[in-house]
Amino acid sequence: MAAVVPDIQTEADIQLLVDTFYxxxxLDALLDPVFNEFARVDWSRHLPIMYDFWSSILLGSARYHGRPFPKHMPLPIDATHFQRWLELFGSTVDELFAGSKAEEAKVRALNIATMFEYRLRKRDPLSLI
Ligand code: HEM
Incomplete structure (x- = not known):
């Protein structure tokens, strides 16, 4: 019988989702260098921002007030990176949670990733040809 997993309901659930995802x-050979070598992310700062972001989206806490897209503009990322990001995020959600919030998390991630990828592609004039 499949293990019964809860839906995303609490701040502890959000933290578990974010921590497990990162x-x-x-461990990912494609994404890790972007975060740790190119952007040199300060994880003690970034993780709490991501808790606020996902808590605002999924639990309505309204704690995140940033503008995420500009942070991604200088990054060396394309469709391949977004595809991997979505695979890892989706598998993390599915391992830990099930229910309407879990589904919403995946839909919201897909929508935001699609929008980021589209806007980043416009950075490259050749992509318009
Ligand atoms: C290839 C995919 C992605 C990569 C490599 C990536 C990488 C990064 C990096 C390096 C930062 C900056 C961290 C810092 O300031 O130290 C960041 C910030 C952030 N990312 Fe991403 N990201 C990706 C996709 C996404 C997606 C799909 C979402 C949303 C669903 C997202 C949401 C955010 C948010 C909310 C921040 C914080 C912005 C702020 O400081 O207010 N990212 N990301």
């Missing part, structure tokens, strides 16, 4: 990012 552990997978660390």
């Amino acid at each position: 552990q997978k990012v660390h």
Whole structure:
């Protein structure tokens, strides 16, 4: 019988989702260098921002007030990176949670990733040809 997993309901759930996702990012040969070599992310600062971001989206806490897209403009990322990001995020959600918030998390991630990828592609004039 499949294990019963809860839906995303609490701040502890958000933290578990974010922490587990970025552990997978660390182990990923495509994404890890973008975060740790190119951007040299300060994780003690970045993780709490991501808790606020996902808590605002999924629990309505309204704690995140940033503008995420500009942070991604200088990054050396394309469709391949977004595809991997979405695979890791989706598998993290599915391992830990099930329910309407879990589904919403994946839909929101897909929508935001699609929008980021589209806007980043416009950075490259050749992509318009
Ligand atoms: C290839 C995919 C992605 C990569 C490599 C990436 C990488 C990064 C990096 C390096 C930062 C800056 C961290 C810092 O300031 O130290 C960042 C910030 C952030 N990212 Fe991403 N990201 C990706 C996709 C996404 C997606 C799909 C979302 C949303 C669903 C997202 C949401 C955010 C948010 C909310 C921040 C914080 C912005 C702020 O400081 O207010 N990212 N990301």
